[in-house]
Amino acid sequence: MNVExxxxxIIRSCYTDKFGIPRQPGLVKSATATLELLSPFNQPEAFRGLDDFSHLWICFMFHATASRDWKPTVRPPRLGGNRRVGVFASRSNFRPNPIGLSVVELLAVNGTVLQLGGGDFLDGTPVLDIKPYIPYSDSLPEARGGFANTVPTPENSVIFLPEVLKQFQTLETPERPRLKQLITDMLAFNPRPAYQGDDPERVYGTSVFDLEVKWKQQDNQVTVIAVT
Incomplete structure (x- = not known):
């Protein structure tokens, strides 16, 4: 049986690069995104009553890695990037069907566009479905979380070079809301591969909005050296 x-x-996100996207939704609450319905689904009636809910389930496609083969085992970052588990015991994007599922905050409904908070979406992500989050059935405090049973905490402290701090006076705009906070939250959760060792001279880079962020890391301190 073939399913199509x-x-x-489609999602328009502050994350324009896979490197740096938080590994789960809700970790970086300063992250912003919009979801715009496509034709023929772009009818305001489809969102009637949706603003009564605070959070949504977004079913989407891992479009940037959809062409890559899946593997029966993967190495979750929470296990240090070395121990393998079955792909179905993980939320890896390298799956037989590249489908993702994230719960996000609904900030506003504007016609056929949703304003979302705390997402983990790459810009341009295709959306397959939207469902309201139902607290009494979707929140199960007694559930076991396997190797991800505890809430991750930020590993890094983040500082900015003085010349970078001055830039935020002009870089933070309505199109780039809370930019400094977003970069801080993103880098605090250590986006580097879990198996990668420390090299204090190595320069890392990732994109947010239309900007390139570059930083160095030594132990658990991140220094942002440029935002261009």
Missing amino acids: FKPIG
Whole structure:
């Protein structure tokens, strides 16, 4: 049996690079995104009553890695990037069907566009479905989380070079809201591969909005050296 899905919408996200996206939704609450319905689904009636809910389930496609082969085992970052588990015991994007599922905060409904907070979406992500988050059925405090049973905490402290701090006076705009906070939150959760060792001279880089962020890391201190 062949199954074919048509995207109902597309995500426009502050994350324009896979490197740096938080590994789970809700970790970086300063992250912003919009979800715009596509034709023929772009009818305001489709969102009627949605603003009564505070959070949504977004079912989407891992479009940037969809062409890569899946593997039966993967190495989750929470296990240090060395121990393998079955792909179905993980949330890896390298799956037989590259489908993702994230719960995010609904900030506003504007016509056929949703304003979302705390997402983990790459810009351009195709959306397959939207469902309201139902607290009484979707929140299960007694559930076991396997190797991810505890809430991750930020590993890094983040500082900015003085010349970079001055830039935020002009870089923070309505199109780039809370930019400094976003970069701080993103880098605090250590986006580097879990198996990668420390090299204090290595320069890392990733994109947010239309900007390139570069930083160095020594132990658990990140220094942002440029935002261009």
